[in-house]
Amino acid sequence: MADKLQQIPFSVLDLAPIVAGGNAADSFKRSVSLARHAEKLGYKRVWYAEHHNMENIASSATVLLIAHVAENTHTIRVGSGGIMLPNHAPLIVAEQFGTLATLFPGRVDLGLGRAPGTDQMTSLALRRYMHSVDQFPADVQELRDYLATPDRNTPVKAIPGMGTEVPIWLLGSSTFGARLAARLGLPYAFAxxxxxxxxxxxxxxxxxxxxxxxxxSSPYAMACINVMAADTTAEAERLATSFYQMARGIVTNERRPLQPPVDSMDGIWDEMEKAAVMQMMRYSFIGSATQVEAGLEDFVTQTGVDEVMIASHIYDNEARLNSYSLLAPLFKKA
Structure with a gap:
């Protein structure tokens, strides 16, 4: 059943969640423990996402978190999933990731997104002026040029950065990023x-x-999905209620730290909210290892992706680590 899964690597998306009763410092400790665990299990990479003004996500200073995790691991690739390029000057991103690539050679990925990763008011606070997303293709190319080996007469150089050739990925949740990644010959990751x-x-x-x-030389596509695995179906379904509460908060714009699991979602969401969550989180696989394996096998068969990235929104850190452990026998080790 797992033949196709054994042919591709699995990776980790860690949104560095802040859990109820915890804080950002706790979140960073959880991120290090997950990265170390994933490294031992053979996951290929772990990525962190740039989000701002969100009470439940601690990865706003994404570059610093990447550096912290890279310093506390040895072989697993670390990177961004992604850096929201409209928030930054391409030269700054090139210097930051050039620094990371110099400190941790051969281990750094640079995933780029076109959205701001926050609300409009926070976007203004980040940038002071609105930088049109229409500039994104040109910004990607500018960044790509900074990381390449420059001509000696190039007036502006990324130091460090130039010549590091940090692998750039384009991220997307629509067809725009797919077309741009195809045109530029870059790997593509779908949210x-x-x-x-x-x-x-x-x-x-x-x-x-x-x-x-x-x-x-040829297309390389990765898809990110949600997985909550546990020793029993009942336990996985209970763990998933933290995920459902988080997703409901996205639907209702009532974001708060990741909540503990509950015995039932009855009384927490209504039917419309439940339907919206289930549609938005369609690619979620919840259950025992056997159940999740069947779902992942079907997903990989249908999509033909070259790599799968796993996000596990689980309140208890030991349960989160166990979820990734249960998946480890299924995929090709890095």
Whole structure:
């Protein structure tokens, strides 16, 4: 049953959740413990996402968190899933990731997103002026140029950064990123863990329109999904109620730290909220190891992705580590 899974690597998306009763310092400790655990189990990479003004996510200073985790691990790739490029000057990102690549050679990924990763008011606080997302393709190319080996006459150089050739990924939740990644010959990661609608179309466009580049000769697609695995189905379903509460907060705009699991979601969400959560989180696999294996096998068969990234929104850290442990026998080790 797991033949296809054994052919591809699995990776980790850690949103560095702040849990109820905890704080950002606790979140960072959890991130280090998860990265070390994933490294031992053979996961290929662990990524962190840039979000701002969110009470339940501690990864706003994404570059610093990447550096902290890289310093506390040895072999697993670390990177961004992603850096929201409209929030930053490309030169600054090149210098930051050039520094990371110099400190941790061969281990750093740079995933780039087009959204601000926050609300409009916070976007203004971050940038002081609104930088149009229409500038994104040009910014990606500018950043790519900074990380390449420059011509001696290039007036502006990223130091460190130039010549590091940090692998750049484009992230997406629609077809825009798929087309741009294809045109630039870059690897592509789809955010199907919260935006499932365009997954299949985006993958088709990316493969059909892919143009080989110096860094990538053929399409390489990764999809992120939600997985909550446990020793029993009942325990997995209970753990998933923390995830459901978090997702409901996205739907209702009532964000708060990740909540402990509950015996039932009855009285917490109404039918409309439940339907919205289930649609948004369609690619979620919850259950025992056997149940999750069957779901993942079907997902990989349908999508043909080259890599799977796992997000596990679990309140208890030991239960979260166990969820990743239960998946480890299924995939190709890094």
């Amino acid at each position: 199907s863990h919260f935006a499932p609608t365009y997954l299949m179309e985006a993958l088709r466009i990316y493969r059909d329109e892919f143009v080989p580049s110096a860094s990538l």
